[in-house]
Amino acid sequence: MGSISLRNAGLVATETLFSNLSFVIGDGDRVGLVAGNGRGKTSLLRAMAGKGALSEGDVVCSRGLRVGYVEQDMPATSMGLTLYEMVQAALPESERETDSWRVDVVLDEFETPEAMRHRLLRDLSGGWQRIALIAQCWVLQPDALLLDEPTNHLDLGKLFQLENWINQAARNIPVVIASHDREFLDATTTRTLFLRPEAPAMFALPYSQARLALAELDEAAEAKRERDLKEVSKLRKQAAKLTNIGINSGSDLLVVKSKYLRERAQKIESAVRSVHKERSGDIRLGNSGAQAKVMLAFEDVTVNTPSGEKLFRIDKLHVFQGDRLVILGRNGTGKSQFMGLVHRAMTGAEMAGVRVSPQVVPGYIDQAMSFLPKKGSLLDFIAGNYDQGDQRSKSLLATAGFALEKQERPISELSFGQRARLGLLALRLQEPNFYLLDEPTNHVDIAGQERLEAEILAHGATCLLVSHDRSFVRGLGDRFLIIENRRLVEVESPEPFFAVMAQEEG
Incomplete structure (x- = not known):
């Protein structure tokens, strides 16, 4: 059984991207990783792949686990290779000739035409470059798979093919998919992790169902926040009133009680969290108008x-x-x-x-x-x-x-x-x-x-x-x-x- 565990993981850049993140994914788990641009998805995947560091916490993989990581970008150094050569280059140099059949098997899985296999990557579409990256990872038969925006540049046919491949070829290993494609996440994942600065949320549900559950969680958190802030206001008003009475009457007991109420209000207020709002910059468009029909x-x-x-x-x-x-x-x-x-x-x-x-x-x-x-x-x-x-x-x-x-x-x-x-x-x-x-x-x-x-x-x-x-x-x-x-x-x-x-x- 293979697994990847995160323990109190956190990452700080110029601001906190995520913190207090703990979860375990095992064989058969397919996790959708959801967050805004620049909110730490790639950094988390790199840390899980052993290619990057966290600010706090640990990533622990089961003994001997081979983690396959598919990055977003095609390395510039690979552009002069053919698709076949790039996938073959993932194999140990001593095995490239004797085990070249493994390259053909993987490319067959992705229905890669023979002519396409021998074209330079620089001459291929972004979609075929994406397939090349995935095939290069899969030829090593990893025990866990991390995919960073795998649907970018794929046409609809290749997108459906990738969905089917994940649900079949990769169905028995841990898989984490960072994606902005909502339908793709629904079709390929069984769990969803919403990456947030203070309180990441994990649900044992695909994206659309998890999003509804998250909305309910946020609604309950907002209601609690409003109740807590009302309580803070109430306690401070009571404290101010007792302070005035205590000073006017010379009662030390009332002054002490007023201090206690203020401290209680401060404690509640310090624990109040703002409900997370996902942002992607403020996208705005307009319509300058026209009279033509x-x-x-x-x-x-x-x-x-x-x-x-x-x-x-x-x-x-x-x-x-x-x-x-x-x-x-x-x-x-x-x-x-x-x-x-x-x-x-x-x-x-x-x-x-x-x-x-x-x-x-x-x-x-x-x-x-x-x-x-x-x-x-x-x-x-x-x-x-x-x-x-x-x-x-x-x-x-x-x-x-x-x-x-x-x-x-x-x-x-x-x-x-x-x-x-x-x-x-x-x-x-x-x-x-x-x-x-x-x-x-x-x-x-x-x-x-x-x-x-x-x-x-x-x-x-x-x-x-x-x-x-x-x-x-x-x-x-x-x-x-x-x-x-x-x-x-x-x-x-x-x-x-x-x-x-x-x-x-x-």
Whole structure:
């Protein structure tokens, strides 16, 4: 039996990220690790893998336990290797030739085409790079598995495949998964750990059920907090009253009793905790408005690859003000090419068969936040591009979750989650009335996803969305388009597409 135990674990960076964390996970436990960006998930996983240190407490693994850890990022040193070579490199050098069959077995598990195995990692999509990282870990047959944001960059087919793999191949070992994908957590985990500064909470439930249980716990804690604060106020009023009476009457007994009441009030107050609120910076959007009824129209439009090969055809499509259209389709059918075509049309390029209302003000982000510059600081970018001035820019960045001392950092040093927050702030400052969102929730934590969804709904913004996040699609979309048989057609719901993809990968 393998197990990983944490005893009074805590981590302090510039602030306390988590403390008083104690739990044990054993064979068959699959734990979802949930917290906001920058709140210690990766640091905890690294400590559990023996690659990082805690500020306090201990990580204890059962004797001989081999822990497999899949990081978020592909090492730059691996980019010149083929997928096959990277996985093979995990094996001891003396075994790479004799045991190369193990590489083929693992790549077969992930249905990796033969041609894909011998392509350089730098030429592969983010999704295939993610599969390579997982395969490299799994080829060593670990006794426990730690996965840091494993769904990032995966298309829906690969996402379902990963769900099935975790539930089958990894079902008998301890597994910890840090993820912002709510549906994925529900499908793959049996326990949920909410990482918090003072009182981490663990539930023997998958994410959605655990979230309801956590809400009940927080509600009870808030009610207790209010009762305690009322008691503190009551005791202090009584103490003040007794002090006045004691002084006026010369009664030392009343003065002593008043002191006792104040000490009791202080003791209760010092024990009162604020209820934790998850934050992902203050994501805000808007809708600069438009009077046009039809914002975008297509008629007899063909979407091609950059080399000119036909991907699919649009016979006729009107996008009305306030529509929230979701583009569905298998990987490689042309979803991102379509988004790029729309963006080019909205920024002035002539496109046969595409009509854009003159009132459209586009706001476009892709999953890599590629419009962010590689050079310069956060403050330089916001102050220099959006006419906000230094003080206003500092305030906006602070509201988005960037402390003053971090605003002079180069953008190139930001984590993926921080880049996402900066990109969403820039999107807001563009003041668009039409949002083009290509995988906008990659690297955005759950609180941020829910805030982004709420902002679009609240402002009645028009948007085109591509996303593999099923919760986000269901919560935001009101029209659904699918690319199939080389045509773009409208469907009533995304559920049949989700069901087909799940069945194909089952």
